[in-house]
Amino acid sequence: MNRTTLSLIGAATALAAVTGLASLTGGPSDDAGTAAKAASRLPVQRSTLLCPEPSSSDVSSTTYTAFTPKRSGGGADGGSGKAGLLPATSSPDDVSEENDPQGGKGDNDPVLPLKRPGAPVTTDTDSSGAPALIGTADGPLAPGWTVQQTTSIDAGSGRGLMGTACTAPDTDFWFQGASTAKDRQDFVHLTNPDDRAAEVDLTMYGSNGKLKPTSDESITVPGRSTMPVLLSTLTDQRAADVSLHVTARSGRIGAAVQAADEKRGGDWIPASAVPATSVALPGIPADATSARLVVFAPGANDADLKVRLAGPTSSITPAGHESLHVKSGMTSAVDLGDVTKGEPGSLLLTPEGGEGPATPVVAGLQVTRGKGSDQETAFIPATSAIERSATAADNRVKGSILSLVAPGSSAKVRVTASAGTGGGTSASQTYEIKGGTTKTVAPPKPSGAKGQYAVTVERLSGGPVHASRMLSLPQGDVPAFTIQSLPDDRGTVEVPQATQDLSVLNR
Secondary structure (H helix, E strand, O other): OOOOOHHHHHHHHHHHHHHOOOOOOOOOOOOOOOOOOOOEEEEOOEEEEEEOOOOOOOOEEEEEEEEOOOOOOOOOOOOOOOEEEEEOOOOHHHOOOOOOOOOOOOOOOOEOOOOOOOOOEEEEEOOOOOOOEEEEEEHHHOOOOEEEEEEEEOOOOOOEEEEEEOEOOEOEEEEEEEOOOOOOEEEEEEEEOOOOOEEEEEEEEEOOEEOOEOOOOEEEEOOOEEEEEEHHHOEOOOOOOEEEEEEEEEOOEEEEEEEEEOOOEEEEEOOOOOOEOOEEEEEEOOOEEEEEEEEEEOOOOOEEEEEEEEOOOOEEOOOOOOEEEEOEOOEEEEEOOOOOOOOOEEEEEEEOOOOOOOOOEEEEEEEEEOOHHHOEEEEEEOOOOOOOEEEEEEEOOOOEEEEEEEOOOOEEEEEEEOOEOOEOEOEEEEEEEOOOEEEEEOOOOOEOOOOOEEEEEEEEEEOOOEEEEEEEOOEOOEOOEEEEEOOOOOOEEEEOOOOOOHHHHHO
């Protein structure tokens, strides 16, 4: 999906208006062939994030962690900023001087108010009725603002660890690996951050094509509200591997899929990157007992793909899974078993040689750790490359693993661990990633850190880099874990340089 959200578009517009970075021709006498000056990248002025309802379980606890990385030059206006979240049913006007995210004491105080970049904040809740959250950050707190939601469920459907990075609103989402099978309860959570209602279409595809809906596929999500929808109620057809397409015909929404299985735990299914001819799925754990690949070709043509596993030293072709044919409009699923064979890796899908243009696809992995009654599941989507930086907000001194894959050329990245929520000093380390391999590391630990800390990955040079972070918090014999992909944080936007001094307008 297009991660350059409407909030970022609004930020670019605001930047152009405030700083005069607009392109003017000056009239017919100007040379029509004169090229506009090169665009410059400036920090966004405002970011919006949406967090779904964490859990309805009475034996669950949720931790929220918010963070904005330090950047040279600070925010777009160089001044102070605000960042915080409110329950989805609250009005944005509730964030007033009385309810100032920087420490006010109103009746609707925002959750996770940030005070400055580089200093994470956290809060916990044991409530089974914790609401969905809608939040904004502006000024120097906006570029790269990240919120992580981590839920531990002790028993019942979905027991284990569920985690998701709160997402920006958009109009188009693809989810791979959802299910309408009897042993699963998968909900898509739709959150509308705006005052006007949003019209949303939910379309599901199985191995034989589109699943027949039981009623109108369109759903109205009222303004400033959230709506969880059980996927199995949308169709009478039971399918273990489903591709879900969520589109907003009007308005914009946040969408997240929560998958729950009583025997194999569950997790949030992140949205896949926009359809692409080559995709990377980073961060299959070394001890994964199974990995199930789910791929969909949304266009009019079939897709023929090469399948490679990028390990610690090289890329190999998984035995028996050298290629994959994906029929247009039909979900293809392949059980890769314990594909990593005791070593961590990432899956790479590229076009198979042939005539005609390659076909874009969306993809996801369902990864399982443990055996028998002690199994736990997480999901890895096709993840876009880090252009500049990306952040995982909730990390612990024990249990965090970072996976970095360079599908093509070798690359260099810098990984920075922030101070902890209870203090400490940040730490950084630089890593080289050989082309066609996955580097899996425990991120650097901040000195004297207490509480949660954030990890930011910056691409310094070389080819594309895709990343994910695994958080492992075992529950007895259950290897409870969650995996969050790290797409670029879109902390900057391109703003065209003016070709003429705007002061002429005042002469």
